[in-house]
Amino acid sequence: MTAGGYDAVLLAGFGGPEGPDDVMPFLRNVTRGRGIPEERLVEVSHHYQALGGVSPINDQNRALRAALEKALRHRGLDLPVIWGNRNWEPYISDVVADAARDGRRRLLGVATSAYSSYSSCRQYREDFGGALLSTGLVGEVVIDKIRPYFDTAGFIDPFADGTAAAVQHALDDDFDISQIEILFTTHSIPDAMADSSGAACLGDHVPGGAYVTQHMAACAAVAAAVAGRCGATPAWQLVYQSRSGPPSMPWLEPDICDVIEGMGARGYSAAVVVPIGFVSDHVEVVWDLDHEARDAAEAAGVWFERVATPGTDRRFVAGLAALVAERLQGRRPDLTIGPVSLPQRPDFCATGCCVNLRGAKPTTAGQDSARDWEDTDVSAEQLIRSGIPGRLPV
Incomplete structure (x- = not known):
C-alpha cells in the first residue's frame, strides 16, 4: 500500500454511449426512477445521434485517467488510476470488484465534477456505497473521495x-x-x-x-x-x-x-x-x-x-494530482485561500451535506472511512476542534 493507506485512485465519471445502439439504454440509465417521459428521452437521443451516437466523455476520461496516473508518477507516487462510470460501462461496481480481486482494498475517489451539490458530489458517494453493497464488499473495501476542487x-x-x-x-x-x-x-x-x-x-x-x-x-x-x-x-x-x-x-x-x-x-x-x-x-x-x-x-x-473546458490541461491534471497527494500524505487543507475567495472545504462531508431530497441512500465516507459522517451530528464547532482550518461561513 502507498502512503496514506490508499492503493489506487478511482476516477469516477458520468458515462456515455459508445455507439448508436447504446444511446437509449444509456439515457434510461441516467433517468431511471425520475419519471422522465420516453418522448423526452427520444428527443435527447437525437443530440447523441447527431454526433454519431458516441459521447466524447468516455475517451476524455480515458485520457484524463492516463494523464493523472502520469502526473502522480511525476510526484513519485506509484499509484494506479482506475476508471468507472455511474451510467455506462465500465460501471463503478465492476471496476471496484476488479480492484478487490487485484488486492486493491482502499480506493481514493476523484469525481469528474468540481462543485458541491447532490448530483455533482454526494451522488458519487452514493455510487461508491452502492458499488460496495452490490458486490458484497462492505467492510472489505473502503472508498474515500477528495473534496470539491472548483477553487484550485x-x-x-x-x-x-x-x-x-x-x-x-x-x-x-x-x-x-x-x-x-x-x-x-x-x-x-x-x-x-x-x-x-x-x-x-x-x-x-x-x-x-x-x-x-x-x-x-x-x-x-x-x-x-x-x-x-x-x-x-x-x-x-x-x-x-x-x-x-x-x-x-x-x-x-x-x-x-x-x-x-x-x-x-x-x-x-x-x-x-x-x-x-x-x-x-x-x-x-x-x-x-x-x-x-x-x-x-x-x-x-x-x-x-x-471557451474550452480544462480537459487534460497540464495544470488541471497537476491540481488533481496535488489533491490526491494531499490525502496520501495525510495532510489537512492549509489556511491558504486560493484563486477563489472562499474557504477550502473540508475533506469529509458533514451532516446533511448535499442531501438526497428523494430519500437517503448508503454512502461511503469522506475523511474517515470507518464511519459515515452523514450519520453523525457534526457541528461547526466540532469541525474547528477536529483540525479543519480556515474560515467557516456564517
Missing part, C-alpha cells in the same frame, strides 16, 4: 486563459469592451437541490446553496484574471443550461439561450461563453453550447465564441 488554480487558470483570449478576439474584431458580455454557464439543477447543496453546519444552506455560491466565486476569479490581462472586465453573469425537469418544477435560471436572445436589448453584441461548470467538452457542452447556444447567437446577430 488548476481548474481556474485554464478558464482564465481561454476567457481572456476570447475577449481579446472580440476586441480584435472591433467590438468595444462595453459591447462584450461573458456568459459563464453551468448545468441547471432544481432550485431545491441547489438550496440544499453544501452543509447546514458550514452555513451553506441558503438560497442557491454551495452550488451557486461556489460557481459565483469561480466566475469572479476568472473575471478578475481577465481584467488583469485585458485591462478591463466585460460585464458577466452566471447562466444555466441542459435543464431536464418538468416545467412545473423550479430549476436554476436564466437559460443561456434566453439570455443570448436578449443581449441586443441589453446593449451587448458579443458573447463569450465559458462552460465554468464542466471539466471536459462532453455532449452537454458540444451540443448545448456549440449547436444550440451558437444557433441562438446567430439568430440574434450576436458574435459568439465558446
